Amino acid sequence: MFGKGLIKGLQITWNEMLAKKVTVQYPDEQIPLPDRYHGRFELDADKCIACMLCANACPNKVIQIERTRVGKKQYLTKYVMRIEYCMFCGLCVESCNQDALRFTKVFNMNQYFRNKVRLTLVDRPAPREEEAGQAEGEQATGEKKGPAAQKAASARSEAAAGKSPAKEGES
Amino acid sequence: MGENIFLNIAAWIRGLLDSIGVPLLANDIIMMIIKASAIIVFISLNVIWLVLMERKICAYIQCRLGPNRVGPKGTLQTVADVIKLLTKEFLIPRTADKVIYLLAPLVVFVPPTLAFAVVPWGDGMAAIDMGIGVFYLIAVTSLSTIIFWMGAWGSSNKYSLVGGMRVVAQMVSYELPLVLAILGVIMITGTLNMSEIVEAQKNIWFIFTQPLAFLIYFIAGVSETNRTPFDLVEAESEIIAGPYTEYSGMGYAMFMLTEYASVLVISIMCTVMFLGGWLAPFGWTFLPSWFWFFLKVYVMIFLFMWIRWTYPRIRVDQLMGFGWKVLVPLSLANIFVTGIGMYIYRAIGW
Numbered sequence: 001m002f003g004k005g006l007i008k009g010l011q012i013t014w015n016e017m018l019a020k021k022v023t024v025q026y027p028d029e030q031i032p033l034p035d036r037y038h039g040r041f042e043l044d045a046d047k048c049i050a051c052m053l054c055a056n057a058c059p060n061k062v063i064q065i066e067r068t069r070v071g072k073k074q075y076l077t078k079y080v081m082r083i084e085y086c087m088f089c090g091l092c093v094e095s096c097n098q099d100a101l102r103f104t105k106v107f108n109m110n111q112y113f114r115n116k117v118r119l120t121l122v123d124r125p126a127p128r129e130e131e132a133g134q135a136e137g138e139q140a141t142g143e144k145k146g147p148a149a150q151k152a153a154s155a156r157s158e159a160a161a162g163k164s165p166a167k168e169g170e171s
Numbered sequence: 172m173g174e175n176i177f178l179n180i181a182a183w184i185r186g187l188l189d190s191i192g193v194p195l196l197a198n199d200i201i202m203m204i205i206k207a208s209a210i211i212v213f214i215s216l217n218v219i220w221l222v223l224m225e226r227k228i229c230a231y232i233q234c235r236l237g238p239n240r241v242g243p244k245g246t247l248q249t250v251a252d253v254i255k256l257l258t259k260e261f262l263i264p265r266t267a268d269k270v271i272y273l274l275a276p277l278v279v280f281v282p283p284t285l286a287f288a289v290v291p292w293g294d295g296m297a298a299i300d301m302g303i304g305v306f307y308l309i310a311v312t313s314l315s316t317i318i319f320w321m322g323a324w325g326s327s328n329k330y331s332l333v334g335g336m337r338v339v340a341q342m343v344s345y346e347l348p349l350v351l352a353i354l355g356v357i358m359i360t361g362t363l364n365m366s367e368i369v370e371a372q373k374n375i376w377f378i379f380t381q382p383l384a385f386l387i388y389f390i391a392g393v394s395e396t397n398r399t400p401f402d403l404v405e406a407e408s409e410i411i412a413g414p415y416t417e418y419s420g421m422g423y424a425m426f427m428l429t430e431y432a433s434v435l436v437i438s439i440m441c442t443v444m445f446l447g448g449w450l451a452p453f454g455w456t457f458l459p460s461w462f463w464f465f466l467k468v469y470v471m472i473f474l475f476m477w478i479r480w481t482y483p484r485i486r487v488d489q490l491m492g493f494g495w496k497v498l499v500p501l502s503l504a505n506i507f508v509t510g511i512g513m514y515i516y517r518a519i520g521w
Contacts, residue, residue, distance in 0.1 A: 020234075
């Protein structure tokens with residue numbers, strides 16, 4: 001019949017009009033992210049042994065690590081990611097033997113100034129020799145480093161990793 | 172309930188003016204000004220509402236939500252847009268024909284506004300109950316062709332010119348089936364008065380006795396208002412915005428205002444000629460007549476929008492071919508069949 005297609009078109013748009021809408025009102029509601037989402041990086045500084053594997057795995061030379069020798073071990077003092085060059089391929093996360101470097105689901109890494117884009121995951125001074133020795137002794141007995149230092153370090157790394165997305169654009 | 176609310180307001184104002192000793196002539200003039208301003212305010216508010224409705228329907232058809240941030244549920248979106256347009260600069264191209272260019276957006280709103288004078292909004296609610304109402308309305312609305320052409324010519328822009336030529340070709344071609352479609356109704360009723368045409372549909376609406384005429388009128392009406400699938404005049408993807416290309420700020424807003432006012436006029440004409448105007452269906456007179464009138468008009472407008480967001484734009488040659496080779500012969504055939512039918516009915520003495 002002539003005009004059948006026209007009627008069909010009207011039917012389709014009518015059904016679409018009554019169908020459920022696909023818009024997600026972003027700031028108010030969010031699409032749940034998958035578990036393996038490649039978002040902002042998170043580093044567990046206590047697990048990290050500053051082995052440089054991640055820095056070597058990175059194809060873009062994003063990761064800059066500073067470390068000092070404390071006692072017999074390498075001690076991580078600074079872990080900076082030049083995130084503006086990062087393509088979130090995940091090779092660094094894959095290469096981490098200690099499971100210290102991980103992805104989070106934070107994706108709003110926008111900043112007002114370019115120099116604030118850089119992601120500082122760890123920035124801490126190296127412990128003095130005697131403390132380190134003590135810490136090593138503690139570690140040998142199954143305990144970790146001085147609790148105060150550890151707390152401060154983890155707090156700093158958390159702040160740097162920006163675990164609260166409310167602070168977007170600040171820091 | 173509420174049936175005579177507008178008539179009572181008019182009578183009250185008239186009585187008030189009488190009681191403070193205003194002479195009869197001045198009283199009439201004041202009443203006319205009040206009616207005219209009421210119509211203009213109605214059109215303007217209606218356009219604000221229709222733009223929002225268009226955007227919402229478009230969004231819903233495309234599975235989106237549409238504007239929903241400004242005001243409750245986005246109802247103030249168009250108000251914000253109007254404020255933006257009002258504060259924008261009105262640019263005049265250096266090569267433009269300034270008088271014509273500036274005159275076009277000023278006068279473009281006049282024809283649709285004039286058309287509203289004879290519209291019967293409800294039982295006995297026409298601003299002017301003119302004996303040749305239908306003729307007047309058609310005559311006045313066909314003026315807008317030349318105003319679009321003015322805007323197109325004054326811009327001195329190739330896209331405007333192409334758009335303007337399309338406006339003239341399209342509106343002149345589709346005016347013919349538009350008028351011929353109405354002729355069937357006028358033959359049956361034997362009057363050009365819009366209120367009398369509505370009264371004649373007391374027993375059966377003309378959409379049932381003249382379905383072909385309604386279809387032709389509707390298609391030609393979509394074309395007359397330059398809306399998809401006949402929006403070759405604007406055709407954003409081909410000629411930017413046709414005659415409106417060079418206009419900015421309020422000049423552009425006036426053209427948009429006119430487009431929606433024209434949609435309103437065509438919907439009102441459909442309602443009056445074919446959908447029984449203010450008459451309530453199934454004898455549901457518990458709602459006032461003007462309510463039924465607006466309900467029918469808005470159903471027609473919804474149909475316009477539904478069609479706009481369903482069909483793609485057709486080509487110029489298809490447009491012309493469809494107008495002259497399909498719609499005009501069909502409307503002539505409709506008149507012929509209507510005449511034979513009337514003759515037979517008269518012969519068997521109904």
